[in-house]
Amino acid sequence: MARLLILTPQLPFPPHQGTTIRNFNLIAGLAPRHDIDLLSLMQPTDLAPAQTPLPALCRQVIALPAPPPRPAWRRLLTTISTPLPDMALRLAGVRAFQDTLLNLVQTTPYAVLQVEGIEMAPYVTWLQRQPAWASARQAGHLRLVFDDHNAETILQQRTALADLRHPARWAGAAYSLVQWRKLAAYEAALCRLADRVVAVSPADADALRRLWPDIAVTVVPNGVDLQTFAPDCCAPAPEMTAPALVFSGKMDYRPNVDAVLWFADEILPRVRAHEPAAHFWIVGQQPHPRLARLADRPDITLTGRVPDVRPFLVGATVCVLPFRMGSGTRLKVLEALALGRAVVSTTLGAEGFGLRDGHELRLADSAAAFAQVVVALLADAAQRARLGAQAHAFATANYGWERIVPRLEAVYAP
Structure with missing residues (x-):
């Protein structure tokens, strides 16, 4: 049994879209054999942790308010003025999250710090500059696992190339071209920082190796709840007619x-x-x-x-x-x-x-x-x-x- 600290960009319940489905099911599967502390950002409309199954799965669940969405003018400004990609800025800078993360690492002998998705990476790059991080690493009891839900560099590359074929979407293509270049450097830096990198498919794993050939990357694919999505799970929606x-x-x-x-x-x-x-x-x-x-x-x-x-x-x-x-x-x-x-x-x-x-x-x-x-x-x-x-x-x-x-x-x- 290992003690795990898992960082998620949103409270992983209800599991209603890709990120929350993956995060909730990984936590549910890990919980019987590991002690899990969950540190998550959450939106004002999210359920309170006590209204979810998460407290029964985790040793503790700490959910802090996510930053508000950045206005378009600020995103445009940072696109021009900073080498960081948009995804590195979307959820960054919540001081209470930083303080809580630092306190947890200082006070708890975690075996693994698991980062779910690239949006949470700014908190790890901030943490690595703190003495508590160096102490935990020197003690040899804390490994960083980066679960890269998408090879984001490839996503922006494909998006840019698709949009370039349509003049009406050239503004979006320009945005993706810029993000593609920034993400190539940022995603590679995250892979170098992590002890282990997880990809969801062989294609994503190959894409990450092209960014940084020496990374230790393991494919842990997405899955499905076979009981929830059984063929006889429910009746068709009554308003639907064939075909x-x-x-x-x-x-x-x-x-x-x-x-x-x-x-x-x-x-x-x-x-x-x-x-x-x-x-x-x-x-x-x-x-x-x-x-x-x-x-x-x-x-x-x-x-x-x-x-x-x-x-x-x-x-x-x-x-x-x-x-x-x-x-x-x-x-x-x-x-x-x-x-x-x-x-x-x-x-x-x-x-x-x-x-x-x-x-x-x-x-x-x-x-x-x-x-x-x-x-x-x-x-x-x-x-x-x-x-x-x-x-x-x-x-x-x-x-x-x-x-x-x-x-x-x-x-x-x-």
């Missing part, structure tokens, strides 16, 4: 916004030329203003936040993952697979899981090919059932959290 094409995710996240706009503008019309009743469901919180123009389309529903995404996934005739940018691995892939749904994805959308076209899902990378595959699946219930059964078997055999947490525990070994 339903479903995308789920946090809808202010840039790769998700790009994915649904591409599907709505270039793929869905091709599908409806063959299946006029096909309806596109965009299921997720905080729809970005760029999606507002879709709200009036009769063939599209934007749900906004829903209490439970599962009825919409269960009600999907086909789940679609039309990603053209991003990095890491997408938990929405695993959720759809575990539920036994027929899935169509781009190659990038399915990256990192070892999925095979025609076995666990279908892959297509152009609008015409994507539409063609979707139309074929809508017309073939037997093929949908076969893909769904193989998808569920694959998720069950490889991606339950009980299989993944031991891979993280192995990282803690001296």
Whole structure:
């Protein structure tokens, strides 16, 4: 049993989007065999820790207010004036968090300080300048583990290259080009600082090695709660009618916004030329203003936040993952697979899981090919059932959290 201090950018409950899903399930899996102290930032709308399962899993849970979002003018100024990437500034500078972190390291003999995501890295770079950090390191009982949820440099590179193809998005491309260069230096520095680095996919691990070839990087993939996302978990959402094409995710996240706009503008019309009743469901919180123009389309529903995404996934005739940018691995892939749904994805959308076209899902990378595959699946219930059964078997055999947490525990070994 090891004593762990875990830093998270938001309280990891409820597990409703990528970061919180990963963090909550790792903590839940580690808790039976380790003493965990959780130090987290939280938003005003978050549940109080006492209203969550976290106190039952952790020795102590300390949640402190996150800084308010920085205004656009300040982000523009720092883009020009500082070598630090935007992600290193987003949650930085909470004095109470720094003081609490320093006190915990000074008073508790942790075996591991685990940093969940690059947004928490500024607190570690600050801590390393404190004498308490040097003392703990010299005593040999504190190892730094950096869990890099996305290879952020690659994410910005792909985003910049995708946006450059569209003149209307050149401002976003310029931002991503700048961030790409800054992140390359910053992410490499974090990898040098950490004793162990965790990546969520082999592709991300290779990308990090290109930044710093000597890092010790281990792949600990994302997983899925197989009981929560069982095929018989719930009934379909009653408002849905077939054929339903479903995308789920946090809808202010840039790769998700790009994915649904591409599907709505270039793929869905091709599908409806063959299946006029096909309806596109965009299921997720905080729809970005760029999606507002879709709200009036009769063939599209934007749900906004829903209490439970599962009825919409269960009600999907086909789940679609039309990603053209991003990095890491997408938990929405695993959720759809575990539920036994027929899935169509781009190659990038399915990256990192070892999925095979025609076995666990279908892959297509152009609008015409994507539409063609979707139309074929809508017309073939037997093929949908076969893909769904193989998808569920694959998720069950490889991606339950009980299989993944031991891979993280192995990282803690001296």
